Amino acid sequence: MLKDKIPVAVLGATGSVGQRFISLLDQHPWFRVAALTASERSAGKPYRQACHWILPEAMPTWAEEMLLLPSAPEHLPQARIVFSALPADEARIIEPLFAGAGIAVCSNASAFRREADVPLLLPEVNADHIRLVEQQRVNHGWKGCIVTNPNCTSTGLTVALKALDDRFGVTRVMAVSLQALSGAGYPGVPSLDVIDNVIPYIAGEEEKLEWEPRKMLGKLTGSQVSLAPLLLSAHTNRVPVTDGHLVCASVELSSPADTEQALEAFHSYQCRPLASDLPSTPRPVIAVSSQPDRPQPRLDRLAGSGMTTVVGRVRTDPLFHLKFVVCSHNTIRGAAGGSIYNAELLVKEGLV
């Protein structure tokens, strides 16, 4: 049984997102982890020794003594899929090597998100963009591929925007985030910077939040995705929360909608059919909170095992049309869980 599972590897397994990959892949019905990689400094060590484990869930026992390998395809002959938790600069060099070696790369890194032939994928939103993989293989002569998931803050916001865009058309979005610490990795943010404090700045984050939703909400025509015509403005803030990002959003629509109509759109939003029955499909895709002070990171981040997007405080906006708050788990839906969901879609579509 276990040996029938698809062998996968995690690249950059010791960091905060790497750990989440390992935790989520434990007992995955389709995948089994065949290899873990780390930087040269850690390669050769058992995982338990090289990794400062920071999750409340215990490290899976199968991972403890696994020896860390270098992040190169020749060291991972077994893996058919690799999950990449590499830093962007390393990802840019390493991920194409895997794709060229016939391996499907499901990447959490930002390196290739803007490439025209690389899907930036939230399966419940734009599962059809997976078809870009075919064009990518033609362009590069790869047998493998690179598929990316968006920045952790773009994730929840885009799911919520999709529900509105389908019904009313979204034209302008003001998004202000309150982001969790795990988004900065480990060791990440020094404690002296966030005890009794918040930091109104995250390097490079606003640029991602102002661009990535446009690609994900864009239309695939032939082998090309056209950016959605909406405009976004972002302010990103770091707050002393371990996991779970909030986004306060004000949205302008093409066809004005009131609170009732917006709630109806959120409530009735359905996952793209292509991606609706996978192991990691969020159930539900969107949960709507009716309490006036929700969603909150500590209370709502684990909705739908961390894959559900929680929307609340839907109300009219004096400048645009609607205001609301979105909560999404940044290292599950917004990182490792998202990459795994993408991999499941690749398998289902016969692309692995």
Add this chain to the structure above:
Amino acid sequence: MLKDKIPVAVLGATGSVGQRFISLLDQHPWFRVAALTASERSAGKPYRQACHWILPEAMPTWAEEMLLLPSAPEHLPQARIVFSALPADEARIIEPLFAGAGIAVCSNASAFRREADVPLLLPEVNADHIRLVEQQRVNHGWKGCIVTNPNCTSTGLTVALKALDDRFGVTRVMAVSLQALSGAGYPGVPSLDVIDNVIPYIAGEEEKLEWEPRKMLGKLTGSQVSLAPLLLSAHTNRVPVTDGHLVCASVELSSPADTEQALEAFHSYQCRPLASDLPSTPRPVIAVSSQPDRPQPRLDRLAGSGMTTVVGRVRTDPLFHLKFVVCSHNTIRGAAGGSIYNAELLVKEGLV
């Protein structure tokens, strides 16, 4: 010397803002505290006994044994100015009694902020609005008066907007706050609600933030203030910070300005001359932070002894014209310190 100082009282002296009044009035060059009041439950007790002091500064020794009085003018025959830290519903009943008794009420409560003849005052912004007091006395036959300071979140935002409005005209503002716990008073927010968490809701706060700046930026013509024509949209959030509110603002202008011009407007902003040489005048009124990750509450709240508004991260906005972040100390500039500054202006203008 001390007996030449103006005798003042603090109404609602045991709460979080009341404590800040006492701390700031300690050694004030013009005022001496002649009386403290509290709810009936505490009246008659020494201040030290009735008050759960939560400031790092020690309780002034003169306050320790002062007996708490009921909040009624007949119990405070000495006071010529009262500083009100009463809840809004009590303020609505009690403050007019003091004004009628010939006493100047400098109130932190929201009860009368929207009254046409009550100044909503930030002296560095709209010191001239103090003239409404004359109309107020005519309307009510009072010898005293009621002067209010704005909500703690409106405060810093309005100072920053004023600098831009004077130069470029402000037409639309999207404001998202990250507010400190002391703004909710004591005991206020339960710790279980904000450890590893933020709360995207503060009852009644967004309504204040969407209206108060319009009155303060409004023009005084004759005995009337016309609301400034700008529109605001607010999202208000509670974060685990003891003191110091942040506001992320995106602003649309009548005359577009770039970052350089905006910085120049912030840097060169001058206090209204009427209010520029008072003991509590912020020095400077606006401090501009040049570091990319500032202002931050823990590091910037005490700028100018907590009276200065700190602005940073000034940059262009993809939807409107400018984005920036404002930090202001919510219980000093945004509450007790603001009321004291208002009282100083009343004294200077001969209205006490």
Add this chain to the structure above:
Amino acid sequence: MLKDKIPVAVLGATGSVGQRFISLLDQHPWFRVAALTASERSAGKPYRQACHWILPEAMPTWAEEMLLLPSAPEHLPQARIVFSALPADEARIIEPLFAGAGIAVCSNASAFRREADVPLLLPEVNADHIRLVEQQRVNHGWKGCIVTNPNCTSTGLTVALKALDDRFGVTRVMAVSLQALSGAGYPGVPSLDVIDNVIPYIAGEEEKLEWEPRKMLGKLTGSQVSLAPLLLSAHTNRVPVTDGHLVCASVELSSPADTEQALEAFHSYQCRPLASDLPSTPRPVIAVSSQPDRPQPRLDRLAGSGMTTVVGRVRTDPLFHLKFVVCSHNTIRGAAGGSIYNAELLVKEGLV
């Protein structure tokens, strides 16, 4: 199937411990919740409306519309077991009424812990003390009974001490706690008191910690428990942690033991056989952490679904014999989970 389950009720269901009872009883294999009670102010309201739910797990749907009843046996004709999360003063009056009405009371309150005929029970430590129930019934003429679980801080410490006491005899214990906020209930500790702060005081706590372990480690002879001869000294501190108590302990033994022997005692500790195969039996009873900086509340509190006691940093003590650190989930093993485990033992022993 469901109707074959034993009907139970939760007294004081809206508070922090009450919520934990409801969450843990959801899907319990032996029990089904037939009624929930609350103070008079809330009686008659649906649970969802009266309760400010603060757990990350969603409120079970069966609880949402359940109408809250007064805490009196005549309102709960169905219940055969009641779980009491009442304050001590109410428990003192109400719990005997239930016992008199033939109902088994599994209480988290401190009211009756010191009564000679009331078991103070940690089944993995002193399951045999359950026999006090028979004496209790004789003394009071009850058909029901009252069984208590210890204070949340005594819990983990006593489990750890038991492992040592069985092997080496414990004579003196210095215990310093770092306790979570949920131990103070909701709203409990104001956030302004614990952000950037700790509080070296918890009313009434040190007295409990210095006495309760002596009863639990005491011997049952006939129908009487003699207090164990050990002496304890406690310092109790509140820290900004949501759940999970730490205790730093230094221990003097009758037969000196070194670190190796202590570790062996902890590793090999077995649950009392009477209580070793119940649904809530901790698996394992004690987990020994080998990392130098563990246990930690956020990482270890959910070991064994929150029922396991985690021990770490076992080392020699320059004054006594051993030092170590204990972590235990205060609202699961130390409160609601402990009461449920006690109820399971009552059922198994035919005492319900």
Add this chain to the structure above:
Amino acid sequence: MLKDKIPVAVLGATGSVGQRFISLLDQHPWFRVAALTASERSAGKPYRQACHWILPEAMPTWAEEMLLLPSAPEHLPQARIVFSALPADEARIIEPLFAGAGIAVCSNASAFRREADVPLLLPEVNADHIRLVEQQRVNHGWKGCIVTNPNCTSTGLTVALKALDDRFGVTRVMAVSLQALSGAGYPGVPSLDVIDNVIPYIAGEEEKLEWEPRKMLGKLTGSQVSLAPLLLSAHTNRVPVTDGHLVCASVELSSPADTEQALEAFHSYQCRPLASDLPSTPRPVIAVSSQPDRPQPRLDRLAGSGMTTVVGRVRTDPLFHLKFVVCSHNTIRGAAGGSIYNAELLVKEGLV
């Protein structure tokens, strides 16, 4: 005037303790900062550029453009005193070079604390130990000297123990600390490790706390300090507090004392006369808190400008004689402020 001040330098000026040195030396009546040093990576840069300033007080303007020098005596020809905030391993090599070059080194590093001829100094406790400097100069042929201050956690505890030891004799001490984050420097503790968490381990700390008080409470006879005969046991914990260490202490005495006598001893404790009128002398040396829940770090750390030791919760101990809690500011009294106080004593005694 300024040029008459003694020129000093700060070694390791960019770190958390280095910043505190700069802040405390700003406007010091006797000293002026003539030079700042840093690691090679930062040498040559202006201080403002190389330093991530983390104090709420603004960086003094004189420091902003000061160019960082290497930490070697040949680069600091002006300095007559250097304050060392170097890591222990660097201090071990560098500090003797300065002492050999005729400069007085007031060190916060642990490198030489255990040397028989190096004073481990808390002037309010053992000012007379300064005489070790003469022996030190003989031993090494130095014209300068090295004087150390203790570990930040030993500091407050030792001051409190001294007051008891003088009166009653202290024989055994159990000490459990709750330590602030700034004690770990910057970046120090990752935020993910301490949000909703505490860490029961600080590398190397317990060893210091179990030894340093013995040297400071020891008697100087001739040119030698004999260790005081008390025994200590320590548990050290990291808690999410920015500044201010708490220690829970249980103490055994030679001559038993009750709470009243202990309070009297704390209240009447006087600074050693040699050190009682220096600019940094704590005023008072010990403050006794009468509230049941004090001292607390956020509220008490700045007592006496951060130089006072605050003692509270004095009560009898069931195992030893007394229990109490100590609060001390770890980067002021426990680090930079302590070193400066030592330097003042050197100057007064004509040893600079």
